[in-house]
Amino acid sequence: DAGVIQSPRHEVTEMGQEVTLRCKPISGHNSLFWYRQTMMRGLELLIYFNNNVPIDDSGMPEDRFSAKMPNASFSTLKIQPSEPRDSAVYFCASRGTGGSNQPQHFGDGTRLSIL
Amino acid sequence: AQTVTQSQPEMSVQEAETVTLSCTYDTSENNYYLFWYKQPPSRQMILVIRQEAYKQQNATENRFSVNFQKAAKSFSLKISDSQLGDTAMYFCAFPSAGGGSQGNLIFGKGTKLSVKP
Numbered sequence: 001d002a003g004v005i006q007s008p009r010h011e012v013t014e015m016g017q018e019v020t021l022r023c024k025p026i027s028g029h030n031s032l033f034w035y036r037q038t039m040m041r042g043l044e045l046l047i048y049f050n051n052n053v054p055i056d057d058s059g060m061p062e063d064r065f066s067a068k069m070p071n072a073s074f075s076t077l078k079i080q081p082s083e084p085r086d087s088a089v090y091f092c093a094s095r096g097t098g099g100s101n102q103p104q105h106f107g108d109g110t111r112l113s114i115l
Numbered sequence: 116a117q118t119v120t121q122s123q124p125e126m127s128v129q130e131a132e133t134v135t136l137s138c139t140y141d142t143s144e145n146n147y148y149l150f151w152y153k154q155p156p157s158r159q160m161i162l163v164i165r166q167e168a169y170k171q172q173n174a175t176e177n178r179f180s181v182n183f184q185k186a187a188k189s190f191s192l193k194i195s196d197s198q199l200g201d202t203a204m205y206f207c208a209f210p211s212a213g214g215g216s217q218g219n220l221i222f223g224k225g226t227k228l229s230v231k232p
Binding site for chain 2: 033035042043045048056089091092093099101103104105106108111
């Protein structure tokens with residue numbers, strides 16, 4: 001079975017530009033998570049969805065960040081306008097039914113560099 | 116508040132030796148799972164092992180095993196016969212909602228393990 005698929009793998013863009021990160025969860029999984037990882041702050045949860053509904057977005061840094069999950073097989077994380085401090089690795093993870101005692105399965109991440 | 120603490124930022128071990136990575140957590144829940152994830156230089160986050168809190172038997176996956184002490188809220192990872200490919204960051208993780216249908220994982224800060232030839 002295919003794992004969690006993220007695109008792009010790398011993104012380099014200039015500050016002020018809009019950035020869209022994409023994620024396809026594992027088929028049948030009903031929870032999806034967006035994380036950001038930096039050296040300074042480690043792994044931070046940004047937002048997660050359960051059955052396509054956002055459950056907790058308290059980790060979203062500010063209004064420049066938005067996330068959507070229009071259906072069970074696709075989610076986007078958008079940053080507009082982007083800033084150099086947004087440079088990080090962004091992970092998407094999905095989880096099967098059974099709640100938070102089930103493991104999360106991670107994509108390979110998107111390395112984002114804002115110049 | 117639920118927390119996960121990994122007190123060893125970095126560790127090293129000789130190839131073929133055994134190493135133990137520590138993790139402690141704080142919760143008022145009684146029934147939950149605990150996880151160890153591995154992040155090699157390729158940056159993938161890979162599930163290593165999972166422990167059920169209501170099981171007294173420690174989980175084992177090949178060379179990886181846990182020492183779970185529920186009363187002490189300790190969940191250490193033992194790697195036996197260390198291999199060069201075990202070089203990675205290791206994260207301990209714990210469900211924030213104690214196992215409910217909603218809830219994410221709380222991750223520790225990680226331990227960077229270097230296996231030396």
